[in-house]
Amino acid sequence: MINYTLKQLYSFEAVVRLKSFTKASKELYITQPAVYMQIQQLTKNIGSDLVNIKGKKVSPTHIGKKFYQTCLRVISTLEQSKADIEQSLNPNSGHLEISVATTTNSFVSRALAQFKNQYPNMTFHLEVTNRKLLLEKLANHNSDLVIMGEPPTDMLLSAHPFMENPLIVISHPDHPLLKNKRNTIKAISRETLITREQGSGTRITIERDAGMKFNSEIEINSNEAIIEAVQAGLGIGFVSKHTVQLELENNIIKQLNVDKFPITRHWYVVHSAKTTLSPIAQRFKDFIIESATN
Incomplete structure (x- = not known):
């Protein structure tokens, strides 16, 4: 034995x-x-x-x-x-392990703040990371919930789309291509293109849906750094529109009109289909879905 x-x-x-x-x-x-x-x-x-x-x-x-x-x-x-025992002893408490893609951090942080107001006794650990590590979290069941772009198709998952995530092209406010009403993919491809690292959801989507191949060695592993690089005039970037609303409103950067863009994706709330969510995780999942539709 x-x-x-x-x-x-x-x-x-x-x-x-x-x-x-x-x-x-x-x-x-x-x-x-x-x-x-x-x-x-x-x-x-x-x-x-x-x-x-x-x-x-x-x-x-x-x-x-x-x-x-x-x-x-x-x-x-x-x-x-x-978790079940803790929830039974106090139905308004519980601990939530949540991992999110960098593009979703702003929305999820606001949602967690609102959710915490409703359930002040709950605790959570939020990890903001890249797609590769999110996939590892899912494979190893290390997070209750994962918020990400397009989920993988080779895992047994429960994945619920809850918000559109438009992918746009951004440039420095003085970039000459802003004078054009519309720019072709070919014209954009002649510029210095700044994107996320190999394997990121943003890069995979651009290469697949826009048919683009990146022509520079500038790879940056965070959206914040991409925005700063575009502001500095290093090149053209590709980001979720949700991550640059403030910069666009204040003309710190500009959105370029480009064929095939914006590329509309979705954010998903994802977890293993093999596990049952704790009550607090299920409540938060329902909360963000409802928050996105209101």
């Missing part, structure tokens, strides 16, 4: 997910030797090596990969049970 403790499960899950004993120890607030001891004891209890260690890099063995999935299910069940 295979025996293991919850400490061993949490330690193993963190080591595999973070690929490091050091990072796992920091996340779990225990020493690195303690984490290593938990994994060693778990290995002994199961009777098979669970991780491969090469220098500082840690990866799961074949058995380790199978056991990792078991860890995810057990931990998910435990965390859900904990």
